[in-house]
Amino acid sequence: MSSRRFCSSCGKKGVVLHDNFCEECFWKDNNIIDFKQRKLEIAYCLTCYGPKLPTGWSKGIEQQEIPDVVGYAYMRNIIASPDVDIQVGEYSKINWLNPNPEFMITYIGISDNIDGFAPHREEIEVEIKLLGGICKACVRKKTGSHDVTVQLRAKDRSLSEKEIDIATKTVFSVANELFQESTDAYVSDIIENHGGVDIYLGSNSLADDFISHLKKIWIAHHEKNYKLVTEEKDNKRVYRITHLFRLPGVKGGEIVLYKKELYRVDRITSQSVRLIKYKDHTGIHIRDWENLTIPNPGPSSISKLVVSEDNQTSSYLLMDLANYDTEEVNKDQFPRILDIGEEVQLIIWENKYFLPI
Numbered sequence: 001m002s003s004r005r006f007c008s009s010c011g012k013k014g015v016v017l018h019d020n021f022c023e024e025c026f027w028k029d030n031n032i033i034d035f036k037q038r039k040l041e042i043a044y045c046l047t048c049y050g051p052k053l054p055t056g057w058s059k060g061i062e063q064q065e066i067p068d069v070v071g072y073a074y075m076r077n078i079i080a081s082p083d084v085d086i087q088v089g090e091y092s093k094i095n096w097l098n099p100n101p102e103f104m105i106t107y108i109g110i111s112d113n114i115d116g117f118a119p120h121r122e123e124i125e126v127e128i129k130l131l132g133g134i135c136k137a138c139v140r141k142k143t144g145s146h147d148v149t150v151q152l153r154a155k156d157r158s159l160s161e162k163e164i165d166i167a168t169k170t171v172f173s174v175a176n177e178l179f180q181e182s183t184d185a186y187v188s189d190i191i192e193n194h195g196g197v198d199i200y201l202g203s204n205s206l207a208d209d210f211i212s213h214l215k216k217i218w219i220a221h222h223e224k225n226y227k228l229v230t231e232e233k234d235n236k237r238v239y240r241i242t243h244l245f246r247l248p249g250v251k252g253g254e255i256v257l258y259k260k261e262l263y264r265v266d267r268i269t270s271q272s273v274r275l276i277k278y279k280d281h282t283g284i285h286i287r288d289w290e291n292l293t294i295p296n297p298g299p300s301s302i303s304k305l306v307v308s309e310d311n312q313t314s315s316y317l318l319m320d321l322a323n324y325d326t327e328e329v330n331k332d333q334f335p336r337i338l339d340i341g342e343e344v345q346l347i348i349w350e351n352k353y354f355l356p357i
């Protein structure tokens with residue numbers, strides 16, 4: 001009876017079938033193991049080499065033990081049915097001179113559950129990137145070092161994911177560079193707070209270096225505040241330093257007011273905010289971005305037909321395409337010549353018309 005059956009895919013007869021497929025065809029379309037994320041970024045302590053695992057900071061270990069500990073801890077991310085046998089396979093070589101070393105872990109799944117099929121073996125590779133930092137235990141052990149906080153914020157808005165990401169990557173790379181020279185150049189914590197992030201650092205020089213890197217990325221308001229925290233027995237005053245680094249509230253593409261004129265934000269650089277003026281479409285760079293405001297009410301969009309022009313008064317006769325009202329508008333309100341008969345999409349703000357940018 002079974003000899004009449006054949007593989008639904010390749011047509012082979014007289015072989016063991018599972019779900020109507022022969023062994024070879026069945027494994028082409030079926031997997032026994034998968035992994036939640038094929039790329040993982042894992043913090044590890046630059047002082048004691050303990051990695052931060054899903055369960056929290058692991059205790060200190062030898063540097064070369066990190067892949068093993070990480071490999072076993074992240075077996076929990078494997079997606080497989082319980083009858084699949086899982087093993088941790090090989091690791092790729094690790095260059096420990098790289099401040100954020102990367103390596104691959106191979107996980108192996110073996111399934112021997114299909115009657116008549118040979119045991120099936122599958123491998124998946126997971127990419128691991130280690131990010132140097134400091135664990136809670138090592139922070140506590142450090143004496144005499146007083147945390148410095150960098151508060152990263154944006155004016156009147158929350159930071160974007162991208163901004164937080166850039167700042168986090170920057171602080172770790174600065175810390176890794178400095179860590180060769182001073183062991184208190186560590187990042188002890190990063191906490192999201194009030195739409196921004198508070199970054200706790202082990203030393204003032206790390207904070208200063210981090211701020212100067214941020215200044216190369218964004219124009220911002222920066223202030224450094226000192227607060228007396230303890231007066232020690234020898235009368236030495238100890239200050240806790242907090243940096244506030246506040247990014248502009250506006251973003252590229254937004255319509256803003258600057259000195260009572262309407263502008264569109266082109267981009268924000270380390271040196272300036274670049275604006276484009278609606279009236280003549282020319283660009284300017286400004287540094288006093290704290291004077292930018294969002295117009296309220298904002299401009300709206302309107303369709304007009306250019307009916308005619310009057311060279312005597314240097315004006316156009318524009319007709320509203322919604323209600324056929326006409327009105328004269330001075331030509332110098334627009335950065336280019338409008339064609340007679342042209343239908344233009346304009347923006348209107350405070351009874352003035354502008355060509356969109």
Ligand SMILES: [Zn+2]
Pocket residue numbers: 007008009010011012021022023024025026
């Ligand atoms: Zn087949």
Ligand SMILES: [Zn+2]
Pocket residue numbers: 045046047048049050060134135136137138
């Ligand atoms: Zn540690």
